[in-house]
Amino acid sequence: MIGHVSIGRSFYHCISYCLEDKRELSEKKKLALAMQDHLQHKGRAEVLEYNKCFGNKYELTEQFKDVRKLSRRVEKPMLHLTLRLAPEDTLTKEQLREIGRECAKEFGIADNQYICVLHKDTKEQHIHIVANRVGFNGKVANDSNSYKRMSELCRRLEKKYSLQEVLSPRVFLSSKDRLLPRHDSRKEKLKTDIQQTLKYAGSYLVFERQMQNLGYKVLKSRGISFIDDKKVKIKGSEVGFSLTKIEKILRQKKQLAIKNAGEVKNRNKDSLSISNSFNTGMQNEEKQSYNSGRTGGEVVKEILGVTAQLMNFEYEPDYIDPELQKIPKKKKNKPSLRR
Structure with a gap:
């Protein structure tokens, strides 16, 4: 189970969001999504x-x-x-109602105004609670350590209702537990999406566009971050792909493609010249044998192979392909034989 806490100024906007369907969806889109994922996008709130x-x-x-007027400060x-429940976890409406009450009690609003709403447009069951922090006695519910309290509440509810255990945020763990690896x-999904996109993207603009098509918002400045469809922001460096590494992979792919294109062009030019010179003397089998070289598919495979090697997490950011570092030597002019 995952919990979230926020406070704000506007009752109206939060209540509207919880009681209504998503505004960006038309009636036609709601019907199409319902047919696609078998969820309730029209009349999602109960x-x-x-x-x-x-x-x-x-x-x-x-x-x-x-009631808010009782405390103007x-x-x-x-x-x-x-x-929000973990995938594959389900509870009855009465159990969800009980969870809402326990949550209200934890945050000191059990005697305040609040509504508990179930949303049915996601695969994971989740409820929203919109509450008035100001009670009928004029006192205001305390919001200090709210994230820690929510994390502890989720762990208790998981045990009580036999739900899947979700790891608490690292900041709330002991110094010893923080050292343990976490899945x-x-x-993992972001890392996989970046890897697959880099295999076929030929430039940064193409890479960014394809990541957006996968549902990510890409933020680029001195580094790079990705915001997924749940509004969670993750830095590229956290999954092994800093902006420097992404740009270096794309740059080396481009250089390798240019290099291979030049080799193919030169080979075709030489083959054509020789073919014209010895066309009458060469048999068809001999011409096929002579012109054999890397096909376009083989060049693509080589580029993908290099990309996979670069995306290895042992890859050093400052590494440059030795083949690309070779500087062609200038031909020395032969001294003229003057008498």
Whole structure:
């Protein structure tokens, strides 16, 4: 189970997001997605519980605002909590409702206004809780150490409901546990996507476009970062692909392609010249034997092979292919024989 905590100023926008379908999806797109993944994109939200409040988004917003006036000093009265189950985990609606109540109790809003909403448009079950941090007594729910509290809550709920255990964020672990290797499926997927994209991208612009087509937002400055469809930001260096390494791989692929293209061009030119000179004296089998060389497919295979070698994580950033470092020697002019 993964939890998320945020606070904000606007009740209306958060309540609207939780109660409505995604705005960027048209009715036609919702139907197409439902046919594709068998999920509920139209009418995705189901309210599991109204706690000391009721109504639609407008009525809820006004009720929250009325109670918020009891503490005018609070700048961010809205509390938004999200709990998402791991893949293949499922709970009944009543169990999800119980989890929502335990979450509200953990964050001190059990007696405050809140709604608990189930979203049905993702494969993993997840609930949203939108709450008023200001209680009917005028006191404000404390939001300190919220991420640590959420992490500890998730671990307790996993044990209580026999759910898959998800690792806590590294920052909340002991110094000893932080040294243990951790498997992060999100980073593994990003690493694989970068590797596959680099195999066929011929330039950085093509690489960036293909990563965007895979659902990533690419941020490039002094380094490079990727934001996936869950809004999670990961640095390229965290998965073994810094901006320097990506650019070096693409540069060496381009240089190798140019080199191979030059070799093929020269070979074809020489073959054509010799073929014209000895066309009448050479048999068809001899011509085929002489002109045998690397085909276009073999050149592509060589480029992909070099790319795979460069993408090896043992690859040193400063490494340059020795073949590309060779500088052609200038021919020395022979001294003229003057008497």
